[in-house]
Amino acid sequence: MPSSEYAQERVAHLVRLCARGFNRSLARRLAEHGIPFGQWVFLRILWKQEGLTQKQLSEMASLTEPTVHSALTKLEKVDIIERRTEDGNRRKQHVYLTRKGRDLQAVLEPLAVDANEVALTGIAPEDRQVLHDLLITILENLARDEAEAEEAGIRIPPTRGFAV
Numbered sequence: 001m002p003s004s005e006y007a008q009e010r011v012a013h014l015v016r017l018c019a020r021g022f023n024r025s026l027a028r029r030l031a032e033h034g035i036p037f038g039q040w041v042f043l044r045i046l047w048k049q050e051g052l053t054q055k056q057l058s059e060m061a062s063l064t065e066p067t068v069h070s071a072l073t074k075l076e077k078v079d080i081i082e083r084r085t086e087d088g089n090r091r092k093q094h095v096y097l098t099r100k101g102r103d104l105q106a107v108l109e110p111l112a113v114d115a116n117e118v119a120l121t122g123i124a125p126e127d128r129q130v131l132h133d134l135l136i137t138i139l140e141n142l143a144r145d146e147a148e149a150e151e152a153g154i155r156i157p158p159t160r161g162f163a164v
Contacts, residue, residue, distance in 0.1 A: 015138075022119060029111035033104075038071055039080075040108065043097075046081065047105045051094045080104065 006014060027037040035043070041061050045052070052060070058068045072095060075081040080101040083093040120128055146156075 011138075015135075018119070022115060025115040025118060026112055029115060030108065033107060033111075035104070035108065039075055040112075042068070042071055042075065042095075043080070043101065043104060043108065046095060046097050046101065047109075050096045051086075053092050053094055057095060075101070 006017070009017075023037055026040065030037060030040055041063070042057060045057060045060050054065055054068050054072065057072075058065045061068065072081060072083065076083065078100075079098050082096050082098055084096060085092065086094050123131070149155075
């Protein structure tokens with residue numbers, strides 16, 4: 001087992017630090033192609049499923065609708081996405097990738113693979129699978145905890161305005 005300054009940290013803190021490290025590693029790679037990390041989040045979703053509404057993208061990215069709107073506006077300005085109305089409903093706009101947006105997948109996805117490989121250097125394939133499975137279990141446990149709290153009427157408090 002590696003010994004380091006992190007040995008006494010709780011799992012939640014270690015996961016947060018790892019997520020931050022993954023994000024920064026990928027952000028550096030994306031920056032070489034003029035894509036901010038915040039836009040990557042939406043590209044990843046849209047490469048899997050186009051035609052989503054802003055509300056659906058907001059839920060899938062776990063971000064507020066105003067944040068999503070701002071990011072989509074920027075992506076639209078650089079011709080990566082386009083918004084269309086469907087079924088005569090002018091209030092609901094569906095988001096689609098342009099040819100440029102689709103073509104970016106072949107360029108950008110390898111950067112994410114590279115960032116993952118850097119992070120997993122020195123970890124045996126079987127241990128990588130165990131880590132993957134354990135992280136899924138943690139996510140499922142936390143989702144269940146949140147659903148139970150929601151059923152009990154307990155809401156997640158807003159983080160704005162909290163003094164630390």
